[in-house]
Every structure is written in C-alpha cells, then in structure tokens.
Amino acid sequence: MDEPRIVIVGAGPAGVRAAEVLVAAGLRPVVVDENQRAGGQVYRQPPAGFVRSKKQLYGFESAKADALHRTFNKLRSYINYLPETLVWNCDGRQLDLLGRGQHQSLPYTHLMLCTGAIDRVLPFPGWLLPGVYTLGAAQVALKAQGCVIGSRIVLAGSGPLLYLLAYQYAKAGADIAAVLDTASFAGKLQATFDLLKQPLALAKGLYFLAWLHCHGVKVVEGVEKIAVKGEQKVETISWHKDGREQTLECDAVASGFGLRSETQLADLAGCAFEFSQLNQQWLPQRDQAGRSSVKGVYLAGDGGGIAGADAAELAGRRAALALLEDLGKTIDVGESRRLDRTLQRIQGFRRGLERAFPTPVEWARECADEEIICRCEEITAGELRHAVNHAGTVEMNRLKALTRVGMGRCQGRVCSAAAAEILACSTGKSLAEIGRLRGQPPIKPMPVAAGAAASPVRETS
Missing domain, CATH: 1.10.10.1100 (BFD-like [2Fe-2S]-binding domain)
Structure with a gap:
C-alpha cells in the first residue's frame, strides 16, 4: 500500500469531523460505523420516514446535530462509508469486520478510533427484571425507535445524562414518576467553580433541572440503596434518603452511573494504557493531539476519555491534523493550538462534572x-x-x-x-x-456462523 490507507472507526461527532479534515486535505478515508446512519449516540439519527423533527429530537442541540448530519452527507461522495458494520477485531494492522452478515478484512496504515462510550453499570436489587434499562438504551429507544420504555418511568443513577434524558422523555410526553440522583446537592455546589469554565453547558444543565421542577417532575438528590421489585417485571422502586426508605410505583426504570470509554479496539491495536483518576478507568495513552503509543493509531472523542460531544468534534479535528502532520502534509498550526487550548479548558469542566456526579463510593x-x-x-x-x-x-x-x-x-x-x-x-x-481486563476478540457479540467464516485471530493471554 503505497498510498495511506486511513480507516476511521465511528461516525459520531469525532469521526465525522476527522473525516472532514482528511477529505479537505485530498484524502479518502474509510469510515466504518455500527449504526445505520451517522451521528453517534448523542446525535443518533432515526430511521428514514421518522416524523419527529430534529428540534424535538435534540432540543438545544438540534442546530449542532443538523450541522453534523449535513457535513457527513456532503462527505459521502469523498469517503468509503461502511454503515451497519461491526469492527470486532484488530490484529496486525488489519481490522476484522462484520457487515450485514458478511465478514471481511480491512488493512490500514493509519487508524482513527472514535469508539465512543457506554453506560457505567452498577447492579442493584432487581436490575435484571424486565423493564430495567440503561440510560443509554432508553435514549436509543426514543431517538431510533420513536418510543419510550414504559408508561410510568423512573430514571435513577447519576451524571448529566440522567437530567438530559429526563428532559427529553418529558418533552416527548412520557410520564416521569421520579428522577433519583445518587449525587448530593452539596457536591454539585462544590464543583461550581470548575463547571463555570463552560458556562453555556452549565446553563443548559440548570435549565433542564428547572424545567423538570416547573413541570412537576419529582427530583430527589442524595439517594442511596436503590432497589427495584416486581414479580415478572418492574412494579416498584425504593430508595433511602436521610435514613428513611421511600417507595414509588412504576413500570420501567432507566439507570446509569456516568459513562465509560469503549477501549477494546485500542487494546487490540496494541496501545499502552494508563489509569485515569478523572475517569476512574484505564484508558489508552495519547498525547494532546490524539496520537496513541502505537505509530499510526489515533484516538478521538469519548473513546479516549469522557468529555462530551462538543469536545469530541474538536478532538476529531485535532487528531486528523496530527495524522496529516505525520504524513508530512502542511497543517494550520494556529488551528492546532486553538484546539489544544479549548480542549484543555473543557478538561477543567470535566473535572467539575466528576466532582458533581461521583461514582457512589459506598x-x-x-x-x-x-x-x-x-x-x-x-x-x-x-x-x-x-x-x-x-x-x-x-x-x-x-x-x-x-x-x-x-x-x-x-x-x-x-x-x-x-x-x-x-x-x-x-x-x-x-x-x-x-489492573484491568485485557481486550479479547470479538469485542461485541456476533453470530457464530460469521465467526466460523472469519479468518483466525491471535490468542491473547
């Protein structure tokens, strides 16, 4: 391969912006994405023929979502796009893919991992009952299927997604019985200084909270000992607050305790890892520009550390500029420095979020x-x-x-x-x-028949 073979995994905010920079430089990357349409989780697009508007789907972020979708549509003729395709292994500068029941191998010289994040799951009594979902799954149901998870819903856990999802569900007409937050009001107050580093994001969060209160949604902070009960499905949820147990009837629960980066492909690609106190997770090492410890492998977006959609777009651009620089191409140094400064400022806000919504220590x-x-x-x-x-x-x-x-x-x-x-x-x-669990292929479930047809993969101790 005399010409660079660039593969971007993920068509969310980071992947789309990375592709935009590379296409502008005259390159034609391959973009591989599990979803049917580009946008990632936060800007997930519904199926064709869906009747709700982007304003209804994304709220304050509708303009950003529309801009990202429009950008990707313009890029379609200048990239090789593989939607509905799972990258299930990375071995020897080659990716193993499963798309629409067919296996294929895809070699690369440069790899951009924009793999996003998953809910942090902390089990509680009743979490396996039918009717219990993660916050992310509940959001997918709303955006991709146009439905809510129940007729009387409780959202429980912690993190910004808790309030965003409550707002989105309530705006869609769902009956939100309660929002149960394990984080305390005092902890959020202590994080105010860092949260003010992104005043617009802070203002949106406060608006969501105020809107919920004004529309009669029960919001309880500092809850402990969450438990769900039911015979065949969810019937009630209970929690403790100030030493007293409270119970509420409901038929669906969505829970989550923050987000965790999806790092399995980075592991299989050979990237070195280090423990992040901020994320409370082992993450692949990367420099400020997004370069990993492996030459030709780059990281952008929440897959390299949780920072949100705005940061993911910036990090995608920054990593693409680093890739171009490594190819010997001339880049705008001023833009690189501006991106570095902005991303650094966002990290300050991220520290505030961790203080405001910590993982329950007990x-x-x-x-x-x-x-x-x-x-x-x-x-x-x-x-x-x-x-x-x-x-x-x-x-x-x-x-x-x-x-x-x-x-x-x-x-x-x-x-x-x-x-x-x-x-x-x-x-x-x-x-x-x-330590951490080492990544193993396949990184996500896949049909046995497809696995049997795939090329052999290396054994990992």
Missing part, C-alpha cells in the same frame, strides 16, 4: 453477596469476594480466570466496572492497583 461495600454482577455468566458479588478471601485474588484477570466474570457475550464491557469496584473494595486496593 456501592461496592453495600452490594449484597447474592447480587449478580456478570449477567452473562451469572456471577455474583459473593463469588467475586470468595475468590479474594479464599484464593487471594488481587488482580482483575486473575479474578476473571477463577470466576469467569467478563467471559460472557459482552466480554466485560458491562460488568467489568462493577467487578473492579468489588475487587478493589474487597482487597483494600485502588482501582489502579488491581
């Missing part, structure tokens, strides 16, 4: 032994603690080997955060000290 200590942590393999918290107490396990991959946690269909994408919290709490070590 969760791992209070999680009951019988609670299922890994739903694929039906591994309980008690089994994880047993591996610590009776086998002396102090490392995540050793825990996986002994208990099979993270060996199921999700490959640890859903359960690893909770399992890590249990292990850290049980050993008295930090999340950084217990």
Whole structure:
C-alpha cells in the first residue's frame, strides 16, 4: 500500500469531523460505523420516514446535530462509508469486520478510533427484571425507535445524562414518576467553580433541572440503596434518603452511573494504557493531539476519555491534523493550538462534572453477596469476594480466570466496572492497583456462523 490507507472507526461527532479534515486535505478515508446512519449516540439519527423533527429530537442541540448530519452527507461522495458494520477485531494492522452478515478484512496504515462510550453499570436489587434499562438504551429507544420504555418511568443513577434524558422523555410526553440522583446537592455546589469554565453547558444543565421542577417532575438528590421489585417485571422502586426508605410505583426504570470509554479496539491495536483518576478507568495513552503509543493509531472523542460531544468534534479535528502532520502534509498550526487550548479548558469542566456526579463510593461495600454482577455468566458479588478471601485474588484477570466474570457475550464491557469496584473494595486496593481486563476478540457479540467464516485471530493471554 503505497498510498495511506486511513480507516476511521465511528461516525459520531469525532469521526465525522476527522473525516472532514482528511477529505479537505485530498484524502479518502474509510469510515466504518455500527449504526445505520451517522451521528453517534448523542446525535443518533432515526430511521428514514421518522416524523419527529430534529428540534424535538435534540432540543438545544438540534442546530449542532443538523450541522453534523449535513457535513457527513456532503462527505459521502469523498469517503468509503461502511454503515451497519461491526469492527470486532484488530490484529496486525488489519481490522476484522462484520457487515450485514458478511465478514471481511480491512488493512490500514493509519487508524482513527472514535469508539465512543457506554453506560457505567452498577447492579442493584432487581436490575435484571424486565423493564430495567440503561440510560443509554432508553435514549436509543426514543431517538431510533420513536418510543419510550414504559408508561410510568423512573430514571435513577447519576451524571448529566440522567437530567438530559429526563428532559427529553418529558418533552416527548412520557410520564416521569421520579428522577433519583445518587449525587448530593452539596457536591454539585462544590464543583461550581470548575463547571463555570463552560458556562453555556452549565446553563443548559440548570435549565433542564428547572424545567423538570416547573413541570412537576419529582427530583430527589442524595439517594442511596436503590432497589427495584416486581414479580415478572418492574412494579416498584425504593430508595433511602436521610435514613428513611421511600417507595414509588412504576413500570420501567432507566439507570446509569456516568459513562465509560469503549477501549477494546485500542487494546487490540496494541496501545499502552494508563489509569485515569478523572475517569476512574484505564484508558489508552495519547498525547494532546490524539496520537496513541502505537505509530499510526489515533484516538478521538469519548473513546479516549469522557468529555462530551462538543469536545469530541474538536478532538476529531485535532487528531486528523496530527495524522496529516505525520504524513508530512502542511497543517494550520494556529488551528492546532486553538484546539489544544479549548480542549484543555473543557478538561477543567470535566473535572467539575466528576466532582458533581461521583461514582457512589459506598456501592461496592453495600452490594449484597447474592447480587449478580456478570449477567452473562451469572456471577455474583459473593463469588467475586470468595475468590479474594479464599484464593487471594488481587488482580482483575486473575479474578476473571477463577470466576469467569467478563467471559460472557459482552466480554466485560458491562460488568467489568462493577467487578473492579468489588475487587478493589474487597482487597483494600485502588482501582489502579488491581489492573484491568485485557481486550479479547470479538469485542461485541456476533453470530457464530460469521465467526466460523472469519479468518483466525491471535490468542491473547
């Protein structure tokens, strides 16, 4: 391959803006995306023929969503676009793809990973009942299927998405019975200084909260011990506030405790990782421009660290400029510096969000032994603690080997955060000290028949 073969994984805000920069420089990247249409999660587009307007779908962000969609539509003739295609492995400068039931291999010289994020799942009693969703899944239902998850809905957990989704659902006509936030008002107040570094974003969040209050939506902050009950499906949700238990009838619950970066492809591509105190997660190393530790592999957007859609667009442009520079092309140094300064300022705001919406520190200590942590393999918290107490396990991959946690269909994408919290709490070590689950192909579920037709993949210890 004498000419650069550039592949962008993900057509969300970061991937679209990266493609825009590369096309403007005369290159023709390949853009691979799991979704049917570009936009990512935050600007997810509904199927053709959907009747709700972008203003109804995206609210304040409708102009940004429309701009991103229009940009991508203009790029379609200048890129090789592979929608509805899963990248399930990366090995030897080659990607393994599954698109519409067909397997193919795609070699590259340069790889841009814009893989986005997933909900941080912390199990609670009743979380496996029908009618319990993640916040992200509930948002997908609204945007992509044009429906809500129930007739009387409770949103529980923490993070900015909690209030955004409550606002979006209420605006769509859903009955929001309550918003239960594990973060306290005092913690949010303490984070005000950092949050003021992006006053517009802060103002939007305050507007969502005020709108919910004005429209009679019950908002409870500082809740503990969330539990869902029901015989065959969700019937009630309970929580503790100031030492008192409260119960509410509902038929659907959406929960989430912040977001986690999707890092599996970066791992398989050979990127070095380091623990991020800000994200409370192991993340691939990258410089300010988005270059990873592997030559020719770049990271942009929430897949390299949670920062939001605005930052993802900027990071996509910045990483594309770095790629062009590495190809020996002339770039606008002034733009690079402006992007660096803006992204640095956004990191200050991100620190404020973590202070305002922290992961519940008491969760791992209070999680009951019988609670299922890994739903694929039906591994309980008690089994994880047993591996610590009776086998002396102090490392995540050793825990996986002994208990099979993270060996199921999700490959640890859903359960690893909770399992890590249990292990850290049980050993008295930090999340950084217990390590991380190594990435394994396929990074997401795929049909057995497609896997059998695929080329062999390397074994990873």
